[in-house]
Amino acid sequence: MFIIESPIVEKKILQDNVFLLKMHSPEIASVIKPAQFLNIRVSSESYPLLRRPFSVCDVEGEHIYLLFNIFGEGTRILAGKSSGDLIDILGPLGNGFNLNDDYETAVIVAGGLGSAPFPFVTRELNDNKEIISFIGGRTSKDVITYGMKNVFTASDDGSSGFKGSVVELLNSKIEELQKKNIKVFGCGPTPMLKALKEFCVKHNIVCEVSAECAMACGFGICQGCPIESTNNSEKYLLVCNDGPVFNVRDVVI
Amino acid sequence: MFIIESPIVEKKILQDNVFLLKMHSPEIASVIKPAQFLNIRVSSESYPLLRRPFSVCDVEGEHIYLLFNIFGEGTRILAGKSSGDLIDILGPLGNGFNLNDDYETAVIVAGGLGSAPFPFVTRELNDNKEIISFIGGRTSKDVITYGMKNVFTASDDGSSGFKGSVVELLNSKIEELQKKNIKVFGCGPTPMLKALKEFCVKHNIVCEVSAECAMACGFGICQGCPIESTNNSEKYLLVCNDGPVFNVRDVVI
Amino acid sequence: MSKVDLSVKIGDLFLRNPIMLASGTVGYGSEISEFTDLNTIGGIVTKSLSLKPRKGNPPQRIAETPAGMLNAIGLANVGVEEFIKSKIPFLKKFDVPLICNIAASSVEEYVECTKILTSEETIKAFEINVSCPNVKEGGLQFGNDVKAVGKVTEKVRVATSKPIIIKLSPNVSYISEFAEVVKKEGGDAVSAINTLVGTTFDINTRKPKIFNINGGLSGPAIKPIALAKVLEISRKVDIPVIGTGGIMNWKDVIEFMIVGSSAVQIGTLNFIDPTAPGKIVKELVDYCLQKGITKISDLTSSYLIDE
């Protein structure tokens, strides 16, 4: 865990309002794990004041990638940066997915910007495990399949792939999936994660999700990011330190 | 008086920490007078919150110029802008110098960034009046003679021209000057304007100065910019609306 | 006719829309009228007027702070007489409710100012500024003393039949206690908030940046505080609230209305973008159309709080 300034070496617009930043950051690249995140200071001024958390999207040698969309002021400022600009990074933070357990097929389930951590997951799993990716969004514009393999898409309006939610899509494939030894990795908006949890509990599937919530520090000193634990009602878990990845059965979503 | 966004067409570094911005602003260029000023919003965010006042430095056809140095956050942000960026301008503001009275020789006296309004003054006076410019600064780095004519310089450390203050330099030329029908135009830090006032009162010379002070609105609604009047002790004058140019005899400096 | 009803009522004061211009941030209206058509806004509040003209504080009167500014103007104003003579004629030309803000050093002065001004037809309401740091009684600031605020309200109530708005100080523990006494003594509404006491020093000279030492903090920095004060009043006291403090755009206006404001005042923003009040009115229409809101006053106190 350290603070470092890394230069942008490339900025791409992947699709409507989806940006990909490539940064030269050997320090982060050499230690970060899939679904760990970085807390980024987008401005050296007090506006915006707090850092913004982003998953590391991918790692390539000494380079790391971020994938994001313009949501509010912070991401707007980030999207305005260009090659050569330095990005103030605090990281790596959080725990990351457990990719090496005993399963054969990794089932990726992502909604909207929840796709962000999966290019790195895909790269790391490559060759070791089979991968099936279910990617959803409101419309085709919000379906982000960058860096993924074996992709099935879903959209609320049917403009990309299956018409409906990504969990409904998953559900439509349940028979096929149940034939395999799978583990689900999920990331996306809370309602999606809720549906995913229900689905996995119902079908008795192992599932880890990367949770999202408001954060100030990102490393455990502000207590700003509680998530209710299913195992201990006396104490919240912290998304930044105990997560962002949780076994769905361990947290109340 | 209006609010307008004008694009930067050129940015130059004149000398150590002195910047010149050229903007395409036909609306301002066609109406502004020497020593009027513009109140500029350097950021669309609330940081910094208030506009920053700048004299118009020069006008060339549809273009206007600003001359400034990096002083604090606002000027730092302004200096970071580049060609094509839009500048949010409120102006023209204030009264400006009275250049057309009955005198033959315009004596310009400027200290540091007080040089800013004089390229425009020089351009306007050209041909009509003789001009002598006395330009001072702490060191040669702070002596800004851009766009001036017939220049004598002064610096505290003697690194440029006369060693001493610009008003001392002026004083050393008093005999010559008294042979002419002169009017003094001054701009610079308050201690310099104070000395200039004393000098002009003592030698019975007509003098107008452009005063500086903290401002919020720049057009008379905040009452944030008072300056003591010598004619009416019941009421302050406002630097933004009643000035920034005052006959030195009308204000307490 | 527009499909959105932007009008709001504050007691008997009718405004065509909830956007008012705050006292001390628009002088007497003339300069800002070059940027915002006064006929399009909800109401204009004058710079605080006192019985006699006041010169105000020596420079420096203002200083910038993070997302805010401090001011200690010292109530510089032309006085009620000069106001009637030279400022009202200009304001008469517009079809905009004129609210006269009054500041005074004693209850008697408040009453006298109100009496003099109440006969001016153009004046539609009074805003009583009890929250200015320069006004003291027995060493205590008026605005921080519930009894004093009650007394001013009571006495001014007798002096005019026009709506009275009391402008409250945020420099107190429980602002709703003040709103309560205003209601009890017959005030029609409260404005919340005036500026918070703050200061800033020059670390080189070790002197205060502002001549008066302390100034009043305004701007976006204080918005969360202002919202909490408005919410406190609206949950505890049944009196119209005019929300003020750090409004920078139409979203802030909606937020202030949701927490309990019947109307809002725009202050510091006028210095930064004097065209903003007019623009915000238009943006409110767009917002309401988009959200299917037919009466903007329905937004007032429309907060959803689980309890």
Added chain:
Amino acid sequence: MSKVDLSVKIGDLFLRNPIMLASGTVGYGSEISEFTDLNTIGGIVTKSLSLKPRKGNPPQRIAETPAGMLNAIGLANVGVEEFIKSKIPFLKKFDVPLICNIAASSVEEYVECTKILTSEETIKAFEINVSCPNVKEGGLQFGNDVKAVGKVTEKVRVATSKPIIIKLSPNVSYISEFAEVVKKEGGDAVSAINTLVGTTFDINTRKPKIFNINGGLSGPAIKPIALAKVLEISRKVDIPVIGTGGIMNWKDVIEFMIVGSSAVQIGTLNFIDPTAPGKIVKELVDYCLQKGITKISDLTSSYLIDE
């Protein structure tokens, strides 16, 4: 040996430099120790401890505001016992004064916590948090009630011989009245300020962004208010003040010392740049060398005010 003496005294509490880490912004020290060498800072204040562990508020606990943030953590903490068992051993490894911050729901609980903790040698002083919105007595918040603050000070004074710092609420009209009573009841110093009450709502859902509705405002937005409170205390009461609120860099530290702080606490900044406290200490040395200041404590109350 350094040519600059950075040490400061707060009553009997000796700090090697004036930079302390504020309660609730560094947990119990372990995470921040990865960024700032705790041996280089003046003192560390724990997250508020209560007698029993507290779960704290449900999410959402924080929200960003212009140049500030709101928090309503709800005093989530491990409780005094667990603190002694699992947190003190880590903190013992450092040569840094440990100040224990205590929050409680009654005078008795304050006293009991203090009694339990005072025997821990590592603990060098207590900071009594009377300014937390969750602590109420008779409906009134402790921190907004001069008598309650006096009583807490008096009783805690008896419970320990270690220095007692009372952390004051800014949500009052005259903070110096509180400092006065702390002095009278034997408190050694005051911390000023805790957070200001604020809120913010989501205009789409019309719900508060923070579960608790109100939160405490911190960060640069509140700096001018904090400076004014410190100045008020230092001009009226002869008691050491620890200045807190919106410090972002060494210049802010100097400003807080000039207006009357003997030491300062860094809060919100730790979330943004946890290396800042260590850096600021170094920058203070540079500043003092450059200005020819040999004892930094000479800066305390070195304001120049013409009167």
